[in-house]
Amino acid sequence: MDWKGRRQSRNIEDRRGSSSRGRTSFGRSGGIRLPSGGIRRSGLSFKTILIIGVIFLVLKLIGIDPLQLLGGNTGALNGQSQTERQVTPARQDEMTQFVATVLAETEDVWNTIMQSHGFAYPEPTLVLFSGAVSSACGNASSASGPFYCPGDQKVYIDLTFFDELAQRFKASGDFAQAYVIAHEVGHHVQNLIGVLPEFNRMRRSMSQTEENQMSIRVELQADCFAGIWGHYTEQKGLLERGDLEEALNAARQIGDDTLQRRTQGFVVPESFNHGTSAQRKKWFARGFESGRLEACDTLNSPV
Template identity: 70%
Template sequence: MKWRGRRQSRNVEDRRGAGGSPFRRGGLRLPRGGGLRLPGRGGGIGRGGGGSILFLIIAAVVLWALGINPMQLLGGGGVAPTSPQISSGRNDEMKQFVATVLAETEDVWNGIMKSEGADYPEPTLVLFSGQVQSACGFASAASGPFYCPSDRKVYIDLSFYNELAQRFGASGDFAQAYVLAHEVGHHVQNIIGVLPKFNEMRRSMSETEENRMSVRVELQADCFAGIWGYYTAQKGLLEQGDLAEALNAAQQIGDDTLQRRSQGYVVPESFNHGTSEQRKAWFSRGFESGRMADCDTFNNPV
């Protein structure tokens, strides 16, 4: 993706280094449209080896105070050479990248909403490390990127992109951009009333019904991400292989693929984001048409 040298959004709030220890446990039930959750992330420190554990905790706290993510040191490796790099600096390349992608989404959705005679209140992107407090509650990096409708902010720990590439095989800058564009898609849903309506309806739904409706919400956000991709391509910003990167990311984070990887079998009634094929199909639909009318996952088969 040709992103260097382009406008960067000012709607970026950098809270990295202010989140505290990544070993603190916490959780919340995010409103649907909340974000991308991957299995097997997070966790805590087990019993035994008290002295060593205490040393590790102290060392982790010191590293975080210096602006260094100890989980990255433990993980090793790096993202693909074509991807923006994450560093400890507050103006690192990855921050510049996501600020640029956010600016591109602003241009696209401001234009679309203007053509519909509506305003587009731009969301804020919050960068955090380890854990963060949002208007939707406390979240840790294990939550993955998420959107909070209550404060209209997208939250992401940039180390997520390392895991996306290393653990799930979804590398590349356009794969990373797709993840951010998906969360912005939830912001669009919030503005047009999709999320408020769903969050009201879910109060009277069974868990199975809620999961089914959640899939439709998530797939529409994928389709909206595809619309952003359509206009990005129209600007001539895509490079060879970019679309394949986004589709591969959609493949790797489908509910069925994630469940097979984490537990060896799938439980369809527990799906809440959509299968790999569904996610690819709806992203592709938005990418091919560029029209919001083609992203109606609620009245069309998914």
């Protein structure tokens, strides 16, 4: 991805160096959660996300802990482990610039799209943290992976997640990383258009199985919204050879079935809450190919 030298977002809140302790609560929305040894998913898996909102892309992606938050997601990092210590200050600085640039690109795209549909687009803040963080949705550790909190309209990410994504889950590349950010921003869009709030309301009367099924639809829609962002990024001429394949590979690597098979050797379909590898690739690709919100109606379409 040709990102250097482009505008960087000012909506970055750097909390690295400060620590947050406490229990993790279930209110986050959609995240990219990778398994940290078992199956625990509530972020992408969402244990607390608003239904159609955004599946925490990878939080619970892994497995079974129901999504801790509405969403996400999209990683179970092993706290501040060797991976974190391997990230040098220079590397952190470049990654910070990259994240700020990708966030700025999402701002440009979604401001235009939302305005064309009659919606205001209050831009989300992206919080950088290390180890643990406190949000309006509760406290979380790096092991939860990136997540979006509708309560404060902020995306949270520990940058060591990208190393975990590449090294442990074989999803490397800057556009794979951009996909993660765009997925979480997709949850923000869901929050603004009412999908997450509605999911949050409905989930109170749902069984765990019903909640998981709705969570899948929310997460897949966030994937599709990430694809829409990719569509316009390609139109700007910012994609390089292999970028689309990087994003599709990341979507495949964090599918519920792939994550469960890798971490526990077998799959439990009824515990899925982010979508299979095939589903995640399908919906990212649909958004990428169409560039239209209408193409991302995962709530009323076969997934």
